[in-house]
Amino acid sequence: MTIRGFEAAAERRLRWALEPRIPGPPAGAIPASAGAIAILALIAIAVAISLRTTPLDGTLTLRHYHDLLTRPQALQVLFNTIGFSTVTVIVALAIGIPIAWLVAWTDLPFKPAVYVGMTVGLLMPGFFTAMGWLVLLHPRAGIINVWLGQAFALKPGLFDIISIPGMGFVQGLGLASVVFVMLAIPLRAIDPVLEEAAHTAGAGPWHTLFRITLPLVTPALAAAAILVLVISLAVFDVPAIIGLAGRIFTFSPFVYYEVYPFTGPPDYGFAAAFSAGMLALAILLSLLYTRVLRQARRYEVIGPRSTFRQPRPLGVWRLPAAALVAAYFALALLLPFLTLVWTALLPFLQPPSAIAFSHLSLDNFSSLPWALIQETAINTAVLMISVPTLALLLSISFSWVVLRSQLPGRLAYDYVAFLPQAVPSIVFALSALFFFLFVLPPGLGLYGTVVPIIVVMALVYVSFGTRVTNGAMIQIHRELEDAAAVSGGGRLVLMLRIVLPLMRPALAYSWLWMALLAFRELTVTNMLASRSTGTTVAVVTYSLFAAGNWGEAASLALIMVAVLLPLVAIYLKLAGLGGAISGAVSAVPGR
Amino acid sequence: MRKVRVRRNAVAVLAWIATILLVACGGASSSSGSAAANLNDATKKLVDAARAEGALDMNGVFNGGANEAQALIDGFNQRYGLRSSIKYTPYASGPDEVAKLIAERQAGQPPHTDMFLGPTDFIRQLSDAGTVVPLQMPDPTALDSKWLTQSGGVAIPFYTIFPGIAYNTNLVKGTEVPSTYADVLKLNVPLAGTPYAAGYLTLAAPAVWGPEKAIAYATAYARKMAGLGGCGNEAQVASGQYAILAPDCAENFVQILKNKGAPIGYVIPMDAPIIYWFWGTVLRGSAHPNTAQLFINYLATPEAQKIFYKYDLTDLDLLPGSHTGQERKALEAKGYKFYVSDFDFLAANNPQALPAYAKIIQIMTTKRG
Numbered sequence: 025m026t027i028r029g030f031e032a033a034a035e036r037r038l039r040w041a042l043e044p045r046i047p048g049p050p051a052g053a054i055p056a057s058a059g060a061i062a063i064l065a066l067i068a069i070a071v072a073i074s075l076r077t078t079p080l081d082g083t084l085t086l087r088h089y090h091d092l093l094t095r096p097q098a099l100q101v102l103f104n105t106i107g108f109s110t111v112t113v114i115v116a117l118a119i120g121i122p123i124a125w126l127v128a129w130t131d132l133p134f135k136p137a138v139y140v141g142m143t144v145g146l147l148m149p150g151f152f153t154a155m156g157w158l159v160l161l162h163p164r165a166g167i168i169n170v171w172l173g174q175a176f177a178l179k180p181g182l183f184d185i186i187s188i189p190g191m192g193f194v195q196g197l198g199l200a201s202v203v204f205v206m207l208a209i210p211l212r213a214i215d216p217v218l219e220e221a222a223h224t225a226g227a228g229p230w231h232t233l234f235r236i237t238l239p240l241v242t243p244a245l246a247a248a249a250i251l252v253l254v255i256s257l258a259v260f261d262v263p264a265i266i267g268l269a270g271r272i273f274t275f276s277p278f279v280y281y282e283v284y285p286f287t288g289p290p291d292y293g294f295a296a297a298f299s300a301g302m303l304a305l306a307i308l309l310s311l312l313y314t315r316v317l318r319q320a321r322r323y324e325v326i327g328p329r330s331t332f333r334q335p336r337p338l339g340v341w342r343l344p345a346a347a348l349v350a351a352y353f354a355l356a357l358l359l360p361f362l363t364l365v366w367t368a369l370l371p372f373l374q375p376p377s378a379i380a381f382s383h384l385s386l387d388n389f390s391s392l393p394w395a396l397i398q399e400t401a402i403n404t405a406v407l408m409i410s411v412p413t414l415a416l417l418l419s420i421s422f423s424w425v426v427l428r429s430q431l432p433g434r435l436a437y438d439y440v441a442f443l444p445q446a447v448p449s450i451v452f453a454l455s456a457l458f459f460f461l462f463v464l465p466p467g468l469g470l471y472g473t474v475v476p477i478i479v480v481m482a483l484v485y486v487s488f489g490t491r492v493t494n495g496a497m498i499q500i501h502r503e504l505e506d507a508a509a510v511s512g513g514g515r516l517v518l519m520l521r522i523v524l525p526l527m528r529p530a531l532a533y534s535w536l537w538m539a540l541l542a543f544r545e546l547t548v549t550n551m552l553a554s555r556s557t558g559t560t561v562a563v564v565t566y567s568l569f570a571a572g573n574w575g576e577a578a579s580l581a582l583i584m585v586a587v588l589l590p591l592v593a594i595y596l597k598l599a600g601l602g603g604a605i606s607g608a609v610s611a612v613p614g615r
Numbered sequence: 616m617r618k619v620r621v622r623r624n625a626v627a628v629l630a631w632i633a634t635i636l637l638v639a640c641g642g643a644s645s646s647s648g649s650a651a652a653n654l655n656d657a658t659k660k661l662v663d664a665a666r667a668e669g670a671l672d673m674n675g676v677f678n679g680g681a682n683e684a685q686a687l688i689d690g691f692n693q694r695y696g697l698r699s700s701i702k703y704t705p706y707a708s709g710p711d712e713v714a715k716l717i718a719e720r721q722a723g724q725p726p727h728t729d730m731f732l733g734p735t736d737f738i739r740q741l742s743d744a745g746t747v748v749p750l751q752m753p754d755p756t757a758l759d760s761k762w763l764t765q766s767g768g769v770a771i772p773f774y775t776i777f778p779g780i781a782y783n784t785n786l787v788k789g790t791e792v793p794s795t796y797a798d799v800l801k802l803n804v805p806l807a808g809t810p811y812a813a814g815y816l817t818l819a820a821p822a823v824w825g826p827e828k829a830i831a832y833a834t835a836y837a838r839k840m841a842g843l844g845g846c847g848n849e850a851q852v853a854s855g856q857y858a859i860l861a862p863d864c865a866e867n868f869v870q871i872l873k874n875k876g877a878p879i880g881y882v883i884p885m886d887a888p889i890i891y892w893f894w895g896t897v898l899r900g901s902a903h904p905n906t907a908q909l910f911i912n913y914l915a916t917p918e919a920q921k922i923f924y925k926y927d928l929t930d931l932d933l934l935p936g937s938h939t940g941q942e943r944k945a946l947e948a949k950g951y952k953f954y955v956s957d958f959d960f961l962a963a964n965n966p967q968a969l970p971a972y973a974k975i976i977q978i979m980t981t982k983r984g
Contacts, residue, residue: 097981164805164841165855186842268810269842269856271982284711286811286976290718371875373854383876393681396704461722471724554715555672555727556704570707571676572848 052515053431055421060440063483067303067447069455074296080462088297097273098298104267105257105274105302107188108195112256113249115196119352120203120248126345127204128211131335133346141353144592145201148357149544150261151566152581155574156360157194158266159367161185167363170375186270195262197356199255203248210244216334243316250313254306258448260547265569275302276450276547283454283551292458299451310446361585367578388575396556396564397580403474404543404560407481410474412489412538414482416531419489420524423497426490428505438490445487449480453551456480460552472555480548485538496530497523536595543588654695657753661912662695664905671906674704674712674728676847678871679926686926690918691910699906704728708845710811713737716898720746726898729907734891735956736816738770739965747896751908757934758915765958772892773914774923775932775939776865778814779883781849786858787880795886796832796861804858805841808979812972813846814862815979817889817956819971820964824887826971833975836861843980853877864891867929874928888951890932890943 074089076082092098126132127139160168163181173180184190214237222232238245260276267273273281275298282295338345367373369384422441425434444452460476470476500523508518524531546562553559561584569577654662677683684703692699706712712731717740719726731741741747747769752760763771780793786804793799796818799806812833819829844851846864851857853872861884863869869881895911897904913919920930924938932939943953954960 097977100981162856164857165851170855269844269851271840271843271980273980284714286708286710286980287973288714290714372850372872372877373856379876391680391682393703393705395681395702399702461718461724466722466724471719471722472727554719556702559704564705567705567707570845571705572845572850573680573705574850576680 052421052424052519053429055418056425056437056441059418059422059483059486060437062479063440063443063486066452066455066459066480066483067443069459070296070299070303070451072296073292073455073458074300076293079292079458082293088293089301091294092297092301095294098278101273101275101278101298104188104272108192108263108274109253109256111189111192112195112199113252115193116199116203116252117245117249119196119200121207121245123200123349123352124204124207124211126338126349128208129336130338130345131342132338132349133342138349140596141357142201142204143596144589145198145353145356146205147540147544147588147592148198149546149562149581149584149588150195150198150259151265151546151562151569152364152585153198153356153360154194154262154265155367155569155578155581156363157185157190158269159363159373159574160359161190165373165375167366167375186266186272188272191262191266191272191274192256194266195256195259197352198262199252200352200356202252202255206248206251207241207244210241214240246316247313250309250316254309254313254446257302257306257309258450258547260450260550261566264566268570276448279450279454280551283457292454295454299448299454303447303451306446306448307443310442314442361582364578364581367574368582370575373574388573388579392576392579393564396559397561399556400559400561400564403558404562406474407478407542407545407549407560408539410478411481411485411542412535414478415485415489415538416493416535418482418486419493420497420527420531422486422490423493424519427494427497438494441486441490443487444484449484449547450551452480452484453548456548457552472558474558476552477549477558477560480552481542481545484548485541489534489538492530492534493527496527500526533595533598536591536598540588540591540595543591544584655753655755657751658695658909658912661751661753661905661909662697665695665699665903665909666697668903668906669699671699671701671903671910672704672727672729672901673701673732673910674706675732676705676709677703677927678868680705683922683926686922687910687914687919690922691913694913694916694918695909708811709733709737713740716741716746717744720744720899725900725902728898729901729903730895730897730911732773732893732895734776734893735958735961736965738766738894738896739958739961741896741898742767742769746899748899748904750897750911752912752915754909754912754916756912756915757917758931759933762933762957766894766896767958770894770896771911771915772894772933773911773919773931774893774927774929775937775943776867776891776893776929777883777939777942778817778862778864778889778891779866779881780859780861781852781863781869782859782880782882783852783855783857784878784880786855792880793859793861793882793884795884797886798884799859799861800832800835800839802859803839805856806836806839807842807844807848807851807857807860808836808840809845809860809862809864810843810976810980811845812975812979813864814889815975816965816968816972817891817954817960818862818887819968819975820954820960821967822960822964823889823954826967829968830971830974830978833978837978837981840979849879850877853879862889865929867927870928883946883951885951888946888953890953890955892931892933892955892957 073079075084075086077085077087123138127135132138160166161183163169163184163186166183166185169180169182172178172182185194218236219232222236227235258276260280263272263274264277264280267277279295279299282291282298285291366376368388369386370380371383371385371387374380374383419441422437425431426438456476456479460471464470504522505518508522513521544562546566549560549563550566553563561580565577565580565584568580671688673684675684679686681703684701688699688701691697716726716731721744726746731737738747749768750763750770752763752771758771780796780799782792787802791802793802815829815833818824818832819826824832841857844857844860847868849860849863849868849872852860866881866883869879872879895914897907897911901907915931915934920934920937924930930937930939932943934940947953
């Protein structure tokens with residue numbers, strides 16, 4: 025190298041080192057920019073459809089919004105959705121808070137098992153639990169109702185799962201895991217010295233609880249409540265499985281049935297107008313969620329933690345507390361599982377009896393559409409690999425732009441990346457369906473394949489992918505990158521040799537987490553699936569159920585769980601219990 | 616150490632996914648027959664074209680599911696000396712499927728399946744939307760070609776269903792068992808309806824009840840309704856979730872459950888006995904149009920009819936020696952006068968029935984009180 029060459033290289037390195045932030049390579053910002061455009065475009069498509077007389081070539085109109093306000097069914101759906109979400113939040117908090125408290129502060133036995141159970145609960149498909157509870161608590165034929173009726177000569181329908189409270193109960197059981205993971209860590213982090221000080225100052229346990237403990241966990245509690253609310257406003261599985269039987273429609277199933285109506289052509293405009301309304305509500309809630317999280321700083325306690333919390337002995341309450349937690353797992357996981365096993369073995373649903381046992385067989389397994397399942401298993405595997413990969417690539421790019429670049433408006437990227445957390449995924453699915461069906465040339469052959477599903481799900485998962493990548497990237501000190509740059513490493517080398525290896529553990533378990541979510545996803549896949557080349561195993565399960573083949577649907581759901589559990593075990597092994605739970609905090613299930 | 620663990624686990628994950636892929640790639644069995652029948656030139660031409668395609672995509676709601684579809688393609692292959700494979704996809708409901716196909720046509724996309732099998736009005740909707748192609752029947756069967764002509768040359772019928780009243784025999788007994796739709800309203804039991812108001816398009820036809828009576832009936836029925844369950848959900852009646860499903864689409868689904876020991880019965884009501892035929896039609900732009908044409912032709916052959924009866928307990932009443940034909944004759948001898956919802960019936964009645972039908976769907980799917 026010549027002297028001039030050395031001088032030029034030294035100048036480049038100096039310029040690099042002196043920059044206040046390491047500028048992101050322009051190429052590094054391309055995926056994030058493409059992702060941000062795609063997210064905003066999908067939202068814009070929904071709004072645009074809602075404002076046109078016909079989706080493609082219509083004129084501007086507010087007719088769909090007028091219909092929305094004047095159609096009684098739409099108002100009913102809104103009330104149903106709000107009622108369902110309210111019950112869900114109450115149930116999730118009522119279960120999640122005590123279990124988080126027991127795990128964080130007491131000597132509750134089998135704590136690792138609780139973490140494992142909660143992680144499994146987060147990943148269990150909603151339709152699995154919903155089908156199980158429908159069989160258990162159907163007002164007339166539910167196994168529990170029939171037993172209670174026979175044992176105590178009660179009127180049928182003591183418990184009615186086909187109701188807003190019933191649906192909220194089932195959804196709340198599932199989302200209690202979300203409350204748990206969001207509270208367990210903040211609760212564990214509270215310095216016990218504060219309570220000891222309150223005790224020394226003469227405060228009683230209740231006074232301490234209300235004046236010290238609760239205020240400290242209020243932000244996390246509020247954030248958990250809002251997040252559960254946002255999820256339940258948009259959820260599809262549980263209301264679709266349970267609600268349709270009782271003519272109880274909530275937002276996502278209602279939008280689905282407007283796009284695939286019981287008669288006549290699809291009403292994209294009305295579905296989009298309803299979506300736009302819910303979009304506004306969801307974004308409002310998410311802004312509130314962000315604000316609550318920001319306000320959490322007001323509750324931070326200055327200084328390092330002085331002492332470690334000794335688990336509070338539960339004494340004689342230790343076993344009852346463990347029984348309470350076990351009861352939750354029985355309700356949320358075990359009972360639905362056993363019920364599905366029972367349903368899968370029967371030709372038609374019936375309560376356990378000698379006659380029923382004589383009917384048990386594996387016919388439902390043998391009559392499954394195996395050729396289709398083989399094909400959709402491939403699609404599902406493709407989704408499980410490509411969705412987390414694409415979502416993480418986009419997330420890394422988003423984080424790079426936000427944390428490492430000098431791109432103007434980089435903070436807007438962070439907000440756009442968070443949007444899918446707020447926007448109900450069925451809205452993205454509706455827009456994507458419209459785009460791939462009507463806008464893209466048919467010659468591309470993308471409609472009806474897994475491509476639209478991959479794109480939408482990857483964009484949806486960017487919201488929590490960026491929480492992971494932001495957290496991981498922020499921990500990498502810039503000096504490491506500076507050192508690499510001064511040593512002559514290019515930007516690509518810097519990314520491949522320094523940044524990504526340091527982020528690898530976080531990337532690995534968030535990749536697997538997203539793969540697991542992709543495995544069980546139903547909202548986006550059901551909306552976008554048409555031909556078998558773009559269908560997943562979850563959609564086949566739902567179709568079998570909707571067509572009345574409950575036995576076959578239960579069989580396939582059990583097969584899905586059999587595939588899911590080893591993957592969950594690998595995830596837990598990979599992330600460790602602590603990692604799993606903190607991963608779950610930033611990556612609660614998509615809707 | 617951590618690095619090694621991460622790598623080992625990553626390998627385990629990939630191995631697991633690869634296992635799923637391997638299992639999935641196991642391959643569907645394809646069968647072929649050996650003996651081709653004596654075929655005319657037009658059929659031979661279609662057979663040759665089908666041979667070049669080699670596959671068929673079929674969406675449906677057969678009771679026998681994939682096994683039935685496989686039995687049909689096996690018989691098809693045997694008849695025509697083909698080795699075509701079949702991909703059977705169950706769909707959640709007919710209306711959902713029709714809506715998808717029409718949207719795909721409007722968008723200029725190829726249809727997601729090769730053919731549609733369903734009742735007359737669904738075929739009419741698809742035909743009106745320009746979604747189907749003219750059909751040939753080169754391989755003669757006992758089916759009169761006038762039915763193809765009546766459909767506008769786009770569909771042929773292949774099996775018969777009798778809509779009626781499905782009831783749980785533990786919950787509705789003795790004199791309570793309804794013999795008419797009107798009787799159902801006298802009972803104080805949990806009723807089920809279908810979200811797409813199955814049967815009501817025919818009931819609302821001026822030739823049957825007319826729009827006003829059908830709407831009044833639906834309104835009264837909906838007041839007593841405990842919930843919704845589509846056709847094919849007769850197991851919900853058997854399990855006691857509902858005491859009655861009316862109108863239910865098909866007697867044969869109930870009979871299949873009954874044969875399994877389910878406490879379920881079925882009545883073809885005297886006040887509106889209806890016959891629906893399921894028709895096969897080929898979708899415009901489908902991937903395997905020749906195989907689909909030949910396959911639909913095959914559905915009217917005695918071999919296919921036997922398969923339908925084996926799995927679905929139904930066949931086409933128009934064909935000589937059919938089980939449903941005998942059943943129809945027996946019922947007519949008892950005084951039943953069937954309304955056959957064919958294309959001529961729809962043409963004569965739909966202008967008045969369709970608006971009422973849309974209103975009835977609203978009534979059935981909206982919960983009041």
